[in-house]
Amino acid sequence: MKKFSLKTVKGFNEVLPPESFRWRVVEEKFRELLEGYGFAELRLALLEPTELFARSIGDETDIVEKEMYTFCDRSDRSLTLRPEGTASVVRAYNQYSLGKLNEINKLYYVGPMFRYERPQKGRFRQFHQLGAEVFGEAGFYQDAETLVMLAQFFHELEIKGVVLQLNSLGCENCRPAFRERLQAFLKQRLDALCGDCRRRLDENPLRALDCKNPQCREAVADAPLISESWCTDCREHFAGLRSLLEDVGLEYEVNPKLVRGLDYYTRTTFEFLAGELGAQNAVAAGGRYDRLVEELGGKPTPAFGFAIGFERLMLLVDAGIAPLPRPFAALIALDEEALRLLFPVHVNLNRGVRMTTLGFQQKSLKSQLKKADKDGVEFALIVGSEERARQEAVCRNMKTREQFNLPFVRLEEALRELYDECRRSS
């Protein structure tokens, strides 16, 4: 490998053709689906005041503690490249009083996020998320609609083997009691816990529940479950969601130890897991966060949201889902005069559709046909001195090898007709 001194920063992910075409197709499907459900796009700042993330995601989370790209600008303000989207959406919701424009707000976003972690499969420092948030709906119908919509997205992309896991973290009324119970339980088993879990015992004991450390897993195997502490409202919310999902036939697993790494979640939390992804197996995740809008200075507003990891999603999407765009015909000029003749035809045909290619270097007919074949065109239109004498181009069907003549005066028209004919028959 050649050594270049100028290259991308470690973990900063770039998307090159032909992969970029596939990204576009998948992103377009996401937009169509979301907009069909009444979501509107939000294009937000990538850089935010650091305190926004500290207050929303939580001071004690790994993201805030050690994964943020934080720096001071020239006026010594602490800024952070967004590590996730929800905080910014909520900030915007409050800043622009979006709740006053519509009672219900359904918003989505697409774009890069930044976390300073060691890159590995399905994980980068700059990565991309497709995300959405709904504000103003407290009931479980909203949870169910969003989950079904996500399942439909995976179905449209023909992704198999994605499993939905569900849990409920309770609410401000019942979670504190559970926290204390869990803390008491964990304190009895302090010796069995890993350093991280011990450290988080006071601030965020719930995290011990989904710690991957084998010893911790064993220690919390018979820990009290949050479901035992749910208040009536939380119990009804979760039961309502489950029965709705069953009504529409969306399969799921309840995972009572599913705890999200961000502090703002209440009640429903979920992950869509894909075994193919290896260690980073969550392709989408999210949940309900009924307190966050208020905590960031807005009016009390219930909310539900999710994010999909774009890179991880693309690892699951079969290449066949997004065929590469192919030009329809190759215009082949064998000399300078032919090139001048074909150039206007070329530029007139390629508006909005990839109709033609035209080589400017007047290479041999053979090499131009070879190129046309590689491009996968349907027809090759050849113009050289013989054709100019006749005022007719040779048009070659690349599949059947049949050739016929097209008068110069109606080249554009004839190519359009051929194109329409091909599209009808395919």
Next chain:
RNA sequence: GUGGGUGUAGCUCAGUUGGUUAGAGCGCAGGAUUGUGGCUCCUGAGGCCGAGGGUUCGAAUCCCUCUACUCACCCCA
């Protein structure tokens, strides 16, 4: 932050116990056919063998350091 693996052509990789001028496939360019693609054949371009140091008569090969990439831990989408 902690481990493991790997760096040889644009890509995927061979390269024997250390031994002359470092190879293949694919891709790219040209030709076999003075103007007809896919198959075949021929030719060509393209390498500081990741970098630096050491051992040796001699290093892609052995040793050390660094670096990049990668997988995993942690955590997350």
